[in-house]
Amino acid sequence: MRIMGLDVGSKTIGVAISDPMGWTAQGIETVKINEAIEEFGMVRLGELIKQYEVTEAVVGYPKNMNNSIGPRAEASERFADLLKEAYSIPVVLWDERLTTAAAEKMLISADVSRKNRKKVIDKMAAVMILQGYLDFKK
Template sequence: MRTMGLDVGSHTVGVAISDTLGWTAQGIETIRINEEKENFGFDRVAELIKEYTVTKVVVGYPKNMNNSIGPRAEAAERYAASIGELFNLPVVLWDERLTTVAAERMLIEGDVRRNKRKGVIDKIAAGLILQGYLDSQS
C-alpha cells in the first residue's frame, strides 16, 4: 500500500509514489494534460493507482506566499476532489509553496541542461511534495 503525490499544473501533472513503508518518495513520471479540452490525465492516474496499489493521494496545494488561495490553488482543489470521487481514496491537499523552485534549483545544481529540466521538473516537484507529507507523518 502506497501513497501517490501529484503536482498539478495547467499542462502537466507530476507523479510520485512512496515506498511500501511510506518513508520515501520517488518521482515516476509526468502526465501531459489539456485543461481546455478537459483532459486531466485521470486514465493514466487510474493505471498508476492500480499498478502501485495506492491507498492515499497527496495533491500539491499552491497557496500564494501570503497564504491566500488563487486560481491555481482552486484548480488543485477541484483536481483533488475529482481524484477522491473517481477513485474513492482519501486525498490530502499539501502546501507546495516553492517546491518547483526547489526542484529547479536541484536540477541546476546537478548540471542538468535546461531542455532536459523541463521534462522532469514536475515529477521531481511531486516527489518533494510527497516527501514533505511523508516526513510530517513520522
C-alpha cells in the same frame, strides 16, 4: 500501502509514489493533461493507482505567499475532488509553495541542462511534495 504525490499544472501532472513503508518518494512519470478542455489524465492516473496499489493521494496545493488561495490553488482543489470521486481514495491537499522553484534549483545545481530540466521538473516537484508529506506523518 503506497501514497501517490501529484504536482498538478495546467499541461502536466508530475507523479511520485512512496515506497511500501511510506518512508521515501520516487518520481514515476509526468502525465500530459489539458486543463483548458478538462482532460486531467484520469485514465493514466487510475492505471498507476492500480499498479502501485495506492491507498492515498497527496495533491500539491500552491497557496500564495500570504497564505491566500489563488486560481492555481482553486484548480488543485477541483482536481483533488475529481480524483477522490473517480477512485474513492483519500486525497490530501499539501502546501507546496516554492517546490517547483526548489526542484529547479536542485536540478541546476546537478548541472542538468535546461532541456532535460523541463522534462523532469514536474516529477521532481511531485517527489518534494510527497516527501514533505511523508516526513510530516512520521
